[in-house]
Amino acid sequence: MSIISLKSVRYAYRNKYQSVQALKDINCTFEQGVMYAIIGKSGSGKSTMLSLMAGLDLPDEGDVLFQGTSTRTLNLDTFRRNDVAMIYQSFRLFPLLTALENVMYPMELHGLRPRDAKKRAEEYIRSVDLTDVVFNRFPSMLSGGEQQRIAIARALAMDTGIILADEPTGNLDSVTSRNIMTLLAQLAHERNYCVVVVTHDTGVLDLTDVTYQMRDGILVKE
Numbered sequence: 001m002s003i004i005s006l007k008s009v010r011y012a013y014r015n016k017y018q019s020v021q022a023l024k025d026i027n028c029t030f031e032q033g034v035m036y037a038i039i040g041k042s043g044s045g046k047s048t049m050l051s052l053m054a055g056l057d058l059p060d061e062g063d064v065l066f067q068g069t070s071t072r073t074l075n076l077d078t079f080r081r082n083d084v085a086m087i088y089q090s091f092r093l094f095p096l097l098t099a100l101e102n103v104m105y106p107m108e109l110h111g112l113r114p115r116d117a118k119k120r121a122e123e124y125i126r127s128v129d130l131t132d133v134v135f136n137r138f139p140s141m142l143s144g145g146e147q148q149r150i151a152i153a154r155a156l157a158m159d160t161g162i163i164l165a166d167e168p169t170g171n172l173d174s175v176t177s178r179n180i181m182t183l184l185a186q187l188a189h190e191r192n193y194c195v196v197v198v199t200h201d202t203g204v205l206d207l208t209d210v211t212y213q214m215r216d217g218i219l220v221k222e
């Protein structure tokens with residue numbers, strides 16, 4: 001069974017005066033062990049789709065199904081804490097926590113003892129090709145690529161089955177970008193994650209298994 005799927009999903013942003021139909025009729029499925037890319041023009045609906053998949057909001061019509069259960073009936077707090085990890089273009093690390101503490105944080109939320117969380121955080125950081133020298137640095141003392149690796153290590157520490165990344169390499173140079181995309185592909189292929197990456201960089205699509213294109217609220221398989 002697919003880990004996450006969208007069935008006839010429609011979603012509009014509304015206020016008193018206007019409504020913007022961001023997603024028109026999205027149907028697609030996502031499996032573990034596969035790296036997906038979502039490409040498409042600015043404003044086409046990519047981030048909106050990712051936020052519905054992350055359980056940050058519910059569709060107006062249709063369903064987002066996690067292991068067959070609609071996000072309408074899931075406990076979304078639990079879903080967001082246990083089942084999906086998000087990675088952003090701007091990294092979104094906690095600025096007042098060190099690299100190590102950033103990665104420890106989700107494990108401590110899950111009730112792990114600090115000593116065990118620390119040991120595992122060190123392993124996660126090493127697994128994203130960083131060395132011990134970054135452990136005690138604050139995010140502001142890391143390069144963009146290093147910050148994104150720490151964000152990925154923190155996503156790993158959440159121990160979810162799904163990683164959703166919204167333009168994770170948007171702030172990085174092309175070499176660093178490719179390294180980050182290679183790392184995300186490895187997580188799908190070697191650790192069985194379902195990895196969904198929104199990207200503008202068509203130069204990395206050789207690293208992904210399946211590419212979807214968002215066109216004005218409609219998703220098309222490439």
Ligand SMILES: Nc1ncnc2c1ncn2[C@@H]1O[C@H](COP(=O)(O)OP(=O)(O)OP(=O)(O)O)[C@@H](O)[C@H]1O
Pocket residue numbers: 013014020021022040041042043044045046047048049214
């Ligand atoms: N908070 C919001 N309120 C109103 N409209 C919004 C809001 N966020 C997005 N939209 C609109 O919804 C549509 C889809 O936006 P979305 O952010 O999903 O696009 P995107 O494909 O991620 O674009 P980008 O590549 O620029 O990040 C756009 O027309 C956008 O203007």
Ligand SMILES: [Mg+2]
Pocket residue numbers: 046047048166
């Ligand atoms: Mg976006």
